[in-house]
Amino acid sequence: MTGHDVIAIGCGPFNLGLAALAQAVDGLDLLVLEEEPEFTWHRGMMFAEASMQVNFLADLVTLVAPGHPLSFLHYLHDMDRLYTFTVRENFFPSRREYEDYLRWAAARLPSVRFSHRVEEVRWEPGPEHFAVHAVRGDGTRLRFAARNLVLGIGTAPHVPGALAGLPRERLLHTSEYLYRAAEVQDAGKVTVVGSGQSGAEVMVDLLGRNVEGGPAAAWLTRTPSFAPLDYTKMVLEMTTPAYMQYFHTLPEHVRDRLAGEQWQFYKGISTDTLDQIHELLYRRQLEHGLADVELRFGITVESAAVDAAGRAVLACRHRDTGAVFEHTTDLVVAATGYRNRPPTFLDPVEHLLLRDGRGRHRVRADHSVELAEGIGGRIFVANAEVHSHGVSAPNLDIGAVRNATILNAVTGREAFRLPKRSAFTTFTAPQQNP
Incomplete structure (x- = not known):
């Protein structure tokens, strides 16, 4: 059985970004397992004129590691399109170009393994790790181990x-x-x-x-x-890491009310x-x-x-x-959207994951799920925490910050400097003098 520090399950943009950032952390062994044979992204809606709704800075890495070699700017430079992209003066890439960027990045990440379908995850208390059972595309059965898992399996139509x-x-x-x-x-x-x-x-x-x-x-x-x-600038402050941190501190019933009110985001x-x-x-x-x-x-x-x-x-x-x-x-x-899909491979450890009053996973500020007492490993989630972190959770522009937060938690140090002030607005009530 092969051991790793982190196993990320699913390779959408969020776990792809996690792998990209992890590549820059010395001594960290991270593996990404994806059941599909190659990276694809929204092919059924890849209209020729479809544009991204976030600008190019919301790539896999830039918002926490602007000099990273897997940034969108490095991609443009590698493709000899950096100058023409600048003259274009439209900093919102087409959806087709963004997918090409993601495929370019995936090809440069040896930690990403396609055609690896995870069948089952179990917690083994003796060695204190999660055992991940997977099947490779050729039918070979594999077993991996890690103390930390990151779930990025995406949503289903x-x-x-x-x-x-x-x-x-x-x-x-x-x-x-x-x-x-x-x-x-x-x-x-x-x-x-x-x-x-x-x-x-x-x-x-x-x-x-x-x-x-x-x-x-x-x-x-x-x-x-x-x-x-609602993409006006002051409203967009409610999609920042600062608001996400504030949202997480609120009572459950308040978070649920706000998530319903903020649907236009x-x-x-x-x-x-x-x-x-x-x-x-x-x-x-x-x-x-x-x-x-x-x-x-x-x-x-x-x-x-x-x-x-x-x-x-x-x-x-x-x-x-x-x-x-x-x-x-x-x-x-x-045109009825997507829903989080419960991963059946978690069934053997489902009883270890704690839930809130509405049956949803209780997610900490660092995006890890609260687990039963005595479990030394951690399970992090990506794009499955709107109820705990707010409506910005599915946004691409929060991905790099979330991944940096996860990697900081895994390493126990500030592997990446997180933004200290990402909004001009103060979301909390003022403190009153006694």
């Missing part, structure tokens, strides 16, 4: 119960949209249910097809408007995308004979079925008035 009864030929999730583009083009009418950035980008694509004579399109969302992401739509949608709707006015387009917000889809003709029929409720109606379409695109 979520389809709500109201839509789950539709057959596959009538339903797709945004995560597979481009893979099923031929079905979209052949449909007579396509309906997007849900908004957010993914739903809006699908609508841009559908409207572009519609203007060229393609299918009818509809957009239904239960939000009270087609709401923009991560479920809204970029203003550029909203502008694209409006421009396409305006262009439609200059054409004749196009298939219909329908946009409605404040709509709850309560159930879905297939009619005698084989079309999808959505039972809807207008939230303002309570009026009910049916919406018939050929294909439904679920």
